[in-house]
Amino acid sequence: MTLTRAAGVILAKELRTEFRSRQLLGTTAVFVLIVIVLFSFTFNPTSDEARRFGPGLLWLAFLFAGSLMLQSSFLREQTNDTLAALRLAPIEPFGIIAGKMAANFLFLLLVEIILLPIFAALYNVAILPVLGQLLTILILGTVGLASTGTVFSAIAAQARLRELLLPLLLLPVLAPVLIASTEATIDVLRDPGQLSRVWLTWLAFLACFDVIFLTAAWMVGEYLLEE
Amino acid sequence: MATGAQTQAPPQTGASAAGAVISAPSLLGVFLLLAAASYGALIWAPTEATMGLVQRIFYFHVSSAWTGFVSFILVFIGSVAYLRTRALKWDWLSVASAEVGVAFFTVVLVTGPIWAKPVWGIWWTWDARLTSSFLLWVLFVSYLVLRTLVEEPERRALVSAVFGIFATLDIPLVYFSIWWFRTQHPQPVIGDGGKLDPRMGWVLLLTWAALLGVMAVLIRLRYRLEALRAEVDAVRMESSRSA
Amino acid sequence: MSTPLPSSTHGAASNGRSSGLRLQFSEVEKRYGMRLALRGITLEIKAGECVALVGHNGSGKTTLLKIAAQLTRPSRGKIAFYTGESPVSLDDVKSRVGMVAHHTLLYEELTAEENLIFFAKLFGLADPAGKARQALQPVGLADRASDLVRTFSRGMRQRLSIARALLASPGLLLLDEAGTGLDPEGQEWLGATIERLRDSGCTIVMSTHGRNETQGAVTRAIRLEGGKITHDSGAGGNPKEILVMAAVRDSGEEGPV
Numbered sequence: 040m041t042l043t044r045a046a047g048v049i050l051a052k053e054l055r056t057e058f059r060s061r062q063l064l065g066t067t068a069v070f071v072l073i074v075i076v077l078f079s080f081t082f083n084p085t086s087d088e089a090r091r092f093g094p095g096l097l098w099l100a101f102l103f104a105g106s107l108m109l110q111s112s113f114l115r116e117q118t119n120d121t122l123a124a125l126r127l128a129p130i131e132p133f134g135i136i137a138g139k140m141a142a143n144f145l146f147l148l149l150v151e152i153i154l155l156p157i158f159a160a161l162y163n164v165a166i167l168p169v170l171g172q173l174l175t176i177l178i179l180g181t182v183g184l185a186s187t188g189t190v191f192s193a194i195a196a197q198a199r200l201r202e203l204l205l206p207l208l209l210l211p212v213l214a215p216v217l218i219a220s221t222e223a224t225i226d227v228l229r230d231p232g233q234l235s236r237v238w239l240t241w242l243a244f245l246a247c248f249d250v251i252f253l254t255a256a257w258m259v260g261e262y263l264l265e266e
Numbered sequence: 267m268a269t270g271a272q273t274q275a276p277p278q279t280g281a282s283a284a285g286a287v288i289s290a291p292s293l294l295g296v297f298l299l300l301a302a303a304s305y306g307a308l309i310w311a312p313t314e315a316t317m318g319l320v321q322r323i324f325y326f327h328v329s330s331a332w333t334g335f336v337s338f339i340l341v342f343i344g345s346v347a348y349l350r351t352r353a354l355k356w357d358w359l360s361v362a363s364a365e366v367g368v369a370f371f372t373v374v375l376v377t378g379p380i381w382a383k384p385v386w387g388i389w390w391t392w393d394a395r396l397t398s399s400f401l402l403w404v405l406f407v408s409y410l411v412l413r414t415l416v417e418e419p420e421r422r423a424l425v426s427a428v429f430g431i432f433a434t435l436d437i438p439l440v441y442f443s444i445w446w447f448r449t450q451h452p453q454p455v456i457g458d459g460g461k462l463d464p465r466m467g468w469v470l471l472l473t474w475a476a477l478l479g480v481m482a483v484l485i486r487l488r489y490r491l492e493a494l495r496a497e498v499d500a501v502r503m504e505s506s507r508s509a
Numbered sequence: 510m511s512t513p514l515p516s517s518t519h520g521a522a523s524n525g526r527s528s529g530l531r532l533q534f535s536e537v538e539k540r541y542g543m544r545l546a547l548r549g550i551t552l553e554i555k556a557g558e559c560v561a562l563v564g565h566n567g568s569g570k571t572t573l574l575k576i577a578a579q580l581t582r583p584s585r586g587k588i589a590f591y592t593g594e595s596p597v598s599l600d601d602v603k604s605r606v607g608m609v610a611h612h613t614l615l616y617e618e619l620t621a622e623e624n625l626i627f628f629a630k631l632f633g634l635a636d637p638a639g640k641a642r643q644a645l646q647p648v649g650l651a652d653r654a655s656d657l658v659r660t661f662s663r664g665m666r667q668r669l670s671i672a673r674a675l676l677a678s679p680g681l682l683l684l685d686e687a688g689t690g691l692d693p694e695g696q697e698w699l700g701a702t703i704e705r706l707r708d709s710g711c712t713i714v715m716s717t718h719g720r721n722e723t724q725g726a727v728t729r730a731i732r733l734e735g736g737k738i739t740h741d742s743g744a745g746g747n748p749k750e751i752l753v754m755a756a757v758r759d760s761g762e763e764g765p766v
Contacts (some may be wrong), residue, residue: 207412244443
């Protein structure tokens with residue numbers, strides 16, 4: 040069975056499980072909302088400051104929420120040892136990881152898309168004129184977050200203190216994504232309607248990040264599933 | 267029709283590292299290098315015009331960063347090698363290099379403020395080098411924390427190797443993103459002030475060479491410690507096997 | 510919960526014989542940290558044999574089964590699979606191995622049918638939905654197909670787990686104390702199922718505490734102790750003695766941890 044098909048089957052399973060309960064999505068979305076609200080207390084949300092600080096805080100909220108949400112990815116395969124069931128199947132081990140990466144990407148993107156307009160409303164930021172550009176940033180950044188996060192979730196599932204461990208591992212590694220996404224977002228909001236070089240550079244950077252870490256995940260990720 | 271117990275070779279140990287850990291000549295060599303570098307940095311190099319004596323710390327500050335960087339490359343090598351060979355000695359190299367790298371970056375983070383405060387009046391500035399150093403420091407401290415949370419040696423080696431690879435691949439991305447960020451939002455740089463007197467350049471290189479020597483010694487010692495621990499475990503298991 | 514035993518073979522395979530796999534362990538050793546779970550196991554299990562592994566907890570039975578399932582790799586030595594004389598690659602053989610493990614390996618938040626469809630797809634089976642529905646019949650769960658596994662009793666989960674192991678008509682079936690959680694009727698059904706599978710040529714290796722439910726089907730018994738094989742009734746021998754000895758020894762004492 041090819042890698043993509045196996046990943047597809049697992050992706051479908053993850054989606055079905057999650058949309059049945061919607062617990063994870065709901066909780067993550069609420070968490071991001073709480074962070075956004077709390078952040079608003081830490082500075083005076085005038086239009087100008089919102090444009091300067093807002094994007095960074097939004098992405099920080101996504102990262103925090105993501106690093107909490109991603110934990111369940113492999114933790115839930117410890118119930119009834121379903122991970123063993125996946126490993127028994129005649130599929131490439133990376134297929135398991137790829138399927139989960141895709142699922143996590145979709146979940147995170149969904150949460151982000153839901154929260155983006157709420158953020159825009161709360162902080163008086165006009166996102167409609169630059170929606171396409173913002174979505175590009177969201178997608179590229181989330182690919183990095185989901186792919187790295189899924190791999191690290193597999194690591195954390197095998198260690199103690201896993202609730203603390205995943206953010207501990209993930210946030211430093213994702214610092215470049217935070218910087219790039221924030222800067223790109225600020226740039227887009229500053230000059231709406233202009234495809235600036237700065238924005239493109241950061242996008243290219245994000246794409247590089249994604250390619251490098253997806254490749255790394257593909258090459259070494261499967262070893263994490265061994266017993 | 268039982269299968270008898272066969273005598274198997276004991277698992278990977280560091281037994282071959284018996285004897286002097288570090289030869290006297292190499293230890294002497296490193297010591298001499300360090301002495302020469304210190305002399306160069308503290309006495310021979312010209313005093314910098316604006317910053318005065320405290321600027322001399324720059325030689326150690328910058329070369330510590332470079333040395334830490336080299337240590338982390340060794341973490342990458344050890345991690346990749348472990349995943350391919352599954353020989354624990356590569357894991358020993360990785361943890362030794364990570365710890366030494368963190369130590370050197372601690373020096374960077376400490377000498378930075380020591381330099382900055384008298385000269386610029388501030389303890390810290392989020393300039394590119396310091397920020398990157400801080401992030402690298404955090405990154406590999408996470409690596410070390412991860413190791414404390416996994417007990418079984420082979421599992422620990424495996425997850426550390428995977429994370430180590432990700433962490434080291436992150437290094438150029440960290441540097442670039444912070445550097446490009448800084449060009450957009452300039453900050454006072456704890457810098458070299460631009461031009462470097464050629465004598466300063468020589469001293470810098472000499473200091474770096476000396477610190478590389480120190481790095482090699484420290485990694486060797488730490489590696490040896492891990493090897494000894496593994497040897498103890500192997501002996502313990504040998505005795506449980508024949509029980 | 511009457512479980513009518515189908516007289517024909519399971520699944521849609523009308524050709525009957527699922528060619529059993531032959532297994533060869535060569536000097537297999539498995540270390541977990543400092544603990545040696547298996548020591549120097551050399552063992553050949555021929556196609557169609559029905560082997561019972563007996564021994565205390567911690568004797569290495571589960572580890573041996575895991576290695577056969579390729580859930581874990583030997584620290585030393587290797588394992589090989591054959592159909593007849595031709596070797597089967599380790600990757601290919603996975604689609605022909607079914608395992609019932611200590612845990613149920615089922616997704617609580619999916620229905621019985623969804624679980625089976627999912628695994629059928631992963632095993633690359635054609636018509637996964639059909640195979641899933643068919644698989645529920647023999648285990649008596651057809652009327653609970655759309656219920657979440659979360660609502661199942663232990664016995665029902667065990668039966669679903671067995672159905673899952675049989676989905677792909679395996680040539681090698683591995684059972685790790687599959688009888689636990691089943692009521693006497695279920696255990697009888699399990700024994701009959703194993704016998705039927707054995708008759709159709711499937712190789713079966715199961716770990717058991719020496720209790721009687723599956724004794725009839727067993728063709729060979731191997732006793733493990735401390736990771737070593739201490740008794741083996743052999744491919745052509747009589748397993749009764751070892752099984753009886755195991756039942757006597759294990760009655761009352763559940764073995765050291």
